[in-house]
Amino acid sequence: MLNTKDTKNEYIARPPIVTIMGHVDHGKTSILDSIRKTNIADKEYGGITQHIGAYQIERNSQKITFIDTPGHEAFAQMRARGGRAADIVVLVVAADEGVKPQTKEAISHAKAASVPIIVAINKIDKAGANVQKVKQELASENILVEDWGGDILCIEMSAKTGEGLDKLLDAILLVSEMNQIKGNPDTDLEAVIIESRLDRKRGVVVSCVIRNGTLKVGQKVVASNIDCKVRSLTDDKGNNLSEAGPSCPVEILGFRAVPHVGDIIIELGSELAELAIEENRVEIIGQESKKTVAIVLKTDTEGTLEAVKGSLARLVTSSVEATYAIKFLLCGTGDITETDIALAQSAKGVVLGFDVKVSPKVMDIAEEAKIIVKTYKTIYELTEDAEKLLQGVAIQEESKIKGRAQVIKIFKLPSGDIVAGCKVIAGVLKVGVKTSVYDKNPADLTEEDRPLFTGSIKSLKKGKDEVNVVGRDNECGVLFKSQYEDIASGMWLEVR
Numbered sequence: 001m002l003n004t005k006d007t008k009n010e011y012i013a014r015p016p017i018v019t020i021m022g023h024v025d026h027g028k029t030s031i032l033d034s035i036r037k038t039n040i041a042d043k044e045y046g047g048i049t050q051h052i053g054a055y056q057i058e059r060n061s062q063k064i065t066f067i068d069t070p071g072h073e074a075f076a077q078m079r080a081r082g083g084r085a086a087d088i089v090v091l092v093v094a095a096d097e098g099v100k101p102q103t104k105e106a107i108s109h110a111k112a113a114s115v116p117i118i119v120a121i122n123k124i125d126k127a128g129a130n131v132q133k134v135k136q137e138l139a140s141e142n143i144l145v146e147d148w149g150g151d152i153l154c155i156e157m158s159a160k161t162g163e164g165l166d167k168l169l170d171a172i173l174l175v176s177e178m179n180q181i182k183g184n185p186d187t188d189l190e191a192v193i194i195e196s197r198l199d200r201k202r203g204v205v206v207s208c209v210i211r212n213g214t215l216k217v218g219q220k221v222v223a224s225n226i227d228c229k230v231r232s233l234t235d236d237k238g239n240n241l242s243e244a245g246p247s248c249p250v251e252i253l254g255f256r257a258v259p260h261v262g263d264i265i266i267e268l269g270s271e272l273a274e275l276a277i278e279e280n281r282v283e284i285i286g287q288e289s290k291k292t293v294a295i296v297l298k299t300d301t302e303g304t305l306e307a308v309k310g311s312l313a314r315l316v317t318s319s320v321e322a323t324y325a326i327k328f329l330l331c332g333t334g335d336i337t338e339t340d341i342a343l344a345q346s347a348k349g350v351v352l353g354f355d356v357k358v359s360p361k362v363m364d365i366a367e368e369a370k371i372i373v374k375t376y377k378t379i380y381e382l383t384e385d386a387e388k389l390l391q392g393v394a395i396q397e398e399s400k401i402k403g404r405a406q407v408i409k410i411f412k413l414p415s416g417d418i419v420a421g422c423k424v425i426a427g428v429l430k431v432g433v434k435t436s437v438y439d440k441n442p443a444d445l446t447e448e449d450r451p452l453f454t455g456s457i458k459s460l461k462k463g464k465d466e467v468n469v470v471g472r473d474n475e476c477g478v479l480f481k482s483q484y485e486d487i488a489s490g491m492w493l494e495v496r
């Protein structure tokens with residue numbers, strides 16, 4: 001891609017992103033609270049702070065970002081999704097209790113993610129505090145602090161009295177320098193989601209810390225395959241920002257659905273996005289040497305996703321004539337989004353959906369990008385189209401279908417009128433519009449096929465209501481201006 005910027009290789013030191021882990025009640029929250037309280041460099045904001053899942057403090061004109069949602073669950077999720085949010089883990093151990101199961105868990109998480117550890121032995125103010133015992137226990141977990149011959153920094157402290165807090169911050173800055181934590185505001189965006197939720201008033205609220213690049217209001221980004229046009233950015237002090245750079249914690253509004261914690265936010269269409277496609281998403285069914293049909297597959301649930309993928313795989317392996325293999329650009333759940341279109345566009349593919357929706361806006365984007373988007377209600381129809389694709393036959397674009405319905409039942413009214421009870425399969429049926437009746441699916445029509453009847457629609461009824469238009473997936477009663485006596489169930493209506 002041609003978005004290479006000259007300054008892309010210029011990495012500079014950025015504030016470390018720190019997470020605090022340890023056993024329950026050992027003082028994680030207390031430490032985070034006292035650090036925030038005593039180091040707020042934002043007295044000018046009247047001390048108004050906002051919980052956005054992370055905050056930034058200043059110590060000797062150097063900044064540190066703390067993720068303040070302590071918990072191993074979040075960390076594990078972040079690690080599982082490949083997003084290493086934190087640069088440094090502060091391992092909290094209560095001086096009176098020592099190493100406990102969650103201490104060990106935290107150690108293994110940090111080690112697995114190769115994140116440097118700093119030990120904070122907390123609650124040294126307590127009567128039962130025994131720092132030496134804690135160090136010994138840590139040594140048996142292979143955490144060797146300095147006076148045990150290791151190189152792990154260990155701070156003895158008390159969140160209650162505040163003793164040692166400054167030392168902890170200095171240790172963080174030191175480890176940050178030793179590990180050369182760097183970032184680049186000019187490179188591709190990479191931000192890790194630390195919290196995400198749906199707020200009834202504000203919509204989807206996502207908190208993230210930026211590891212690289214710059215996040216801007218108005219930018220189009222994507223995470224968990226959910227796209228977002230950044231509507232607003234707010235920092236931990238409640239300031240509205242127009243942009244945010246490396247190590248900044250920010251809250252984003254604008255996501256269309258709730259993305260996963262730990263997922264990475266990237267810019268739509270960036271090199272990273274392309275890389276993500278190549279590395280994680282592409283899955284090929286069939287012989288790689290064959291020509292491939294690139295498909296973005298979206299379904300309503302994980303269960304159906306597996307089922308549909310299964311049928312497509314069978315199709316590829318059983319169909320001898322198939323000259324193509326299937327290359328899944330993405331298999332996911334949820335409605336079809338702009339991102340799906342962008343993905344399909346990047347590989348000249350199609351977007352197929354099973355029991356999912358496509359908004360008219362996304363449909364417009366698809367049309368503009370000349371990407372075929374089709375959704376299905378039965379696996380049979382989907383595999384039928386997939387088979388066509390595998391044989392190199394183009395499938396009919398849904399957006400081009402003005403209106404198509406199938407006759408389900410015929411009603412003869414006392415007045416003599418014949419009403420065709422129909423289900424709209426694609427497009428819309430409209431009052432006054434010329435509509436043809438066929439005895440086969442209009443999708444399979446050849447040049448020679450002629451309609452059995454053509455007439456304009458006099459009225460449409462949805463339930464008991466007279467309506468002017470009936471959209472896809474709805475059932476309705478259709479009355480033609482002039483009667484077609486032979487209309488029967490199983491026939492098709494097509495608006496041309």
Ligand code: GDP
Pocket residue numbers: 022023024025026027028029030031070122123124125126157158159160161
């Ligand atoms: P977390 O579960 O690890 O987040 O632990 P908390 O921060 O909620 O602390 C658990 C309890 O220990 C609370 O009652 C705190 O007030 C208390 N606590 C935390 N740090 C200290 C400390 O340094 N000294 C003493 N005496 N109590 C502390």
